[in-house]
Amino acid sequence: MNKCFFVLLLIFTVLSCGNDDKVESEIAKLPLDVSxxxxxxxxxxxxxxxxxxxxxxxxxxxxxxxxxxxxxxxxxxxxxxxxxxxxxxxxxxxxxxxxxxxxxxxxxxxxxxxxxxxxxxxxxxxxxxxxxxxxxxxxxxxxxxxxxxxxxxxxxxxxxxxxxxxxxxxxxxxxxxxxxxxFMFQQQRKTLLDELIYAGKQLYFKDMVIPFKTDAEKIGYSQEQIDWAKANEENIWRYFVDKELLFSTNSKLPSRFINDAPFSKFYLEEIDNESPGRIGQYIGWQIVRAYMENNNVTFKQMLTKSTKEIFDNAKFKPRR
Structure with missing residues (x-):
């Protein structure tokens, strides 16, 4: 069973890469006069x-x-x-x-x-x-x-x-x-989850229009910071859930997790000293990526989707 699953996963990966290469080839051929x-x-x-x-x-x-x-x-x-x-x-x-x-x-x-x-x-x-x-x-x-x-x-x-x-x-x-x-739908942002998804849409937009940039460059992190975010994804998500922050309308949350800052503010010394700022943007990015992977929705359609639609259907599971 495991062997069959691996083969199917490999085939899916190869087909996905082939489709991506085809799209990028079509884009490269577009005539565009820029000076x-x-x-x-x-x-x-x-x-x-x-x-x-x-x-x-x-x-x-x-x-x-x-x-x-x-x-x-x-x-x-x-x-x-x-x-x-x-x-x-x-x-x-x-x-x-x-x-x-x-x-x-x-x-x-x-x-x-x-x-x-x-x-x-x-x-x-x-x-x-x-x-x-x-x-x-x-x-x-x-x-x-x-x-x-x-x-x-x-x-x-x-x-x-x-x-x-x-x-x-x-x-x-x-x-x-x-x-x-x-190009994005300007939804009203009341909760931390609204902020996460809005930032996630912006970063997914970069995935699509500047794929030649690294994830670190897209979010403005150093390589060490993006590695930290990936390694701590599950802990960050658990913190948001356990503290019941996702649906909170506390106006201080964006400054803690969304806005540019030297570090994110979990109020836990061992994490705050290591975390990059804007970690909520990173989490929102992963939610939107999961939504696009798990739903038959075009890039352009996704930009108009509500926070609820994206969150309910993302099937997001943080890296362990």
Missing amino acids: IERFDLAFANASPQDLPKLKQAFPFMFSSKYEDDFWVAQMQDTLQQEIQTETQKAFKSFTNETQDIVSLFKHLKYYFPEFNTPRVVTVASNVDYRNKVVVTDTIVVLPLANYLGDTHYFYQGIQDYIRKNLKAEQMVVDLAESYAKG
């Missing part, structure tokens, strides 16, 4: 006389609230020049980032045919880790100063758990997350 417009370089190399041309080429980059004198002063500002110098050092070439963005857009186009390729513009602006990318229906703005590497001196004073993801490799991850929020 990255380096506004950061254009502005850095411009003189005051070039300002009218710049404004014509990039009108959305120049707020009508400011007169031309403001932008000329920006060109000559020493802090702005320092930011431009540092971003140019870090992004002499944008080849790897461009490849990632093109792949993301192809996956979006495959799963969401209504997706229209936006203009993608890079800028050299002040560090703003709370708004790392800007996404609209027609334009994507990538502030490069948010991705200079976790040891960059611009980030002195920023906490380690935030600084570790201020690197070029995370740019497409942040971009995928912004798109996830736009």
Whole structure:
């Protein structure tokens, strides 16, 4: 019996991998015209006389609230020049980032045919880790100063758990997350379980549109942190269940288990010291993955499903 089960499991795994490879091959062949417009370089190399041309080429980059004198002063500002110098050092070439963005857009186009390729513009602006990318229906703005590497001196004073993801490799991850929020059903989130499932949907969205990224990169963990989460999955789940947290509406729970933080707050010293922040997001991810594995539902359909539908039908069993 065990031998037959193993053979059937092997056949299923091979077929699943074959289907995944076929989908990825179809996605790779999609024709998509994407060009990255380096506004950061254009502005850095411009003189005051070039300002009218710049404004014509990039009108959305120049707020009508400011007169031309403001932008000329920006060109000559020493802090702005320092930011431009540092971003140019870090992004002499944008080849790897461009490849990632093109792949993301192809996956979006495959799963969401209504997706229209936006203009993608890079800028050299002040560090703003709370708004790392800007996404609209027609334009994507990538502030490069948010991705200079976790040891960059611009980030002195920023906490380690935030600084570790201020690197070029995370740019497409942040971009995928912004798109996830736009394509997802915006359910009202009252309970911790609502928060888990909402975060899980976002991470599953990344599974589908940036499969070339590791699980650690998708959630913004180090490899050690993702390994800890996997090794402690059953203990985390038991804690949520035993403490009756899943259906709790306690407003403090998101800050303990969902929001960015140096660690998750179980109020157990031996666990808190080792746990990564946002562990609830990880658990929600595994629930949504289980739901997709155990139900005949498309990726796009899943994004509109309620918390109750997903939780009741996920048949989630944490790793032991």
